[in-house]
Amino acid sequence: MSQTPPTQPSLTAQYTWAARFSEPMSDLVKRYTASVNFDKRMWRQDIRGSLAHAKMLAKQGIIPAEDLADIQRGMAQIIAEIETDAFAWSRDLEDVHLNIEKRLTTLVGDAGKRLHTGRSRNDQVATDIRLYLRDSIDDILILLGQFQVKLLDLAEREAATPMPGFTHLQVAQPITFGHHLLAWFEMTRRDAERFSDVRRRTNRLPLGAAALAGTTYPIDREFVAAELGFEGLCENSLDAVSDRDFAIEFCAASALLMMHFSRMSEELVLWMNPRFAFVQIADRFCTGSSIMPQKKNPDVAELARGKTGRVYGHLTALLTLMKGQPLAYNKDNQEDKEPLFDAVDTVTDTLRIYAEMISGISSRPDNMRDALRQGFATATDLADYLTCKGLPFRDAHEAVGRAVRRAEKLGVDLPQLSLAELKNFSPLIDVDVFAVLTVEGSLAARNHIGGTSPDQVRAAIARARSRQ
Numbered sequence: 001m002s003q004t005p006p007t008q009p010s011l012t013a014q015y016t017w018a019a020r021f022s023e024p025m026s027d028l029v030k031r032y033t034a035s036v037n038f039d040k041r042m043w044r045q046d047i048r049g050s051l052a053h054a055k056m057l058a059k060q061g062i063i064p065a066e067d068l069a070d071i072q073r074g075m076a077q078i079i080a081e082i083e084t085d086a087f088a089w090s091r092d093l094e095d096v097h098l099n100i101e102k103r104l105t106t107l108v109g110d111a112g113k114r115l116h117t118g119r120s121r122n123d124q125v126a127t128d129i130r131l132y133l134r135d136s137i138d139d140i141l142i143l144l145g146q147f148q149v150k151l152l153d154l155a156e157r158e159a160a161t162p163m164p165g166f167t168h169l170q171v172a173q174p175i176t177f178g179h180h181l182l183a184w185f186e187m188t189r190r191d192a193e194r195f196s197d198v199r200r201r202t203n204r205l206p207l208g209a210a211a212l213a214g215t216t217y218p219i220d221r222e223f224v225a226a227e228l229g230f231e232g233l234c235e236n237s238l239d240a241v242s243d244r245d246f247a248i249e250f251c252a253a254s255a256l257l258m259m260h261f262s263r264m265s266e267e268l269v270l271w272m273n274p275r276f277a278f279v280q281i282a283d284r285f286c287t288g289s290s291i292m293p294q295k296k297n298p299d300v301a302e303l304a305r306g307k308t309g310r311v312y313g314h315l316t317a318l319l320t321l322m323k324g325q326p327l328a329y330n331k332d333n334q335e336d337k338e339p340l341f342d343a344v345d346t347v348t349d350t351l352r353i354y355a356e357m358i359s360g361i362s363s364r365p366d367n368m369r370d371a372l373r374q375g376f377a378t379a380t381d382l383a384d385y386l387t388c389k390g391l392p393f394r395d396a397h398e399a400v401g402r403a404v405r406r407a408e409k410l411g412v413d414l415p416q417l418s419l420a421e422l423k424n425f426s427p428l429i430d431v432d433v434f435a436v437l438t439v440e441g442s443l444a445a446r447n448h449i450g451g452t453s454p455d456q457v458r459a460a461i462a463r464a465r466s467r468q
């Protein structure tokens, strides 16, 4: 009887974990299970994590000091190789972690093989993602800040520009364009708060959890946490390697941010329409049509609105990915990365382009004023005027409703009705009514925190700037 020759040596040469396997992985399975194509973008975080781990191992006497020196030397070379595109990534080595570890071992020998002492890819990958996300959140917060600075500049330029405020997309009351822009500012202020909040919960160290149960070596997790700038430790090893709630939270914060930018985009698209013609967007942010020579399309805004959908999708993907998983780590979790990375890219790109585009937006005040005129925007001011003179608000509302009907019939705006005409609707109306019916009067009267008067808009900008 012929005996199958022992396959161990060649298999372990190929796969770090293959000692107990008797046949190689099929190509199909290799392709299905490998993640290096997308997780190699975490290489900096992976090396940072490994260096902190190695330093701790040496400090605790778990590996000799010379091994640490070898590991540091090897990693420095690997960094240089990756930065210059000289690193040979291999799908056979499955993921970013094994690719780097294998190269390290080739470069420095046994020291490289000792790096993984007291560690598992499970706590390693959880650490890498948290570091990656923390870095991404920091980038996002900077970009959000840059967008907000430019938004406040535009709001200041437009602090006294009257435009119609809408409800039901029908002209409602006069507001200033600056006030409208400050509504955008408030949305993004909460977005920034949310990302800072996600950062706190992301910034905890999983390393030390090892595969799932912790490790038998005398490790020092606080030391590693401090080395890597984590604010605390994941305090249960099973939870540390398995949960991706921080990534889900990140996608939730991203979905909300994109929802806000999608609403802004929708408004820009409407305002660019010639029926509105409220704003101009600098040509460099628009595109033309290949067939219609007259077209100028607000593509950036449309795409931001469109890309919001994919970020919502990523949130749903991650929630669904997590919901059926028993403790602790499952390979399902490898699927966390592509949605997460795409959410990072989409949010980052959207913020970057919006921060530039916002400076390329200018108002068209005449068109805004025309729209105000056609919409009887000061009707509420007339009702408030009558209420101040003692008429119950409901009666005032009715009297003004009749006045609007009359103005509509005559094809004029309320302030264009004569005093005699206005008196038909209420004897309380006097010549002082005209101050109230002007757009400027209407705006100036809303003079409290959160109101639209130009003074309040300027005060809000000052408050926002002092907080930045």
Ligand code: ARG
Residues within 6 Å of the ligand: 035, 039, 095, 121, 122, 125, 331, 333, 334, 335
């Ligand atoms: N590439 C894997 C991931 O992204 C790393 C962890 C693999 N762990 C394991 N036990 N196979 O989740």
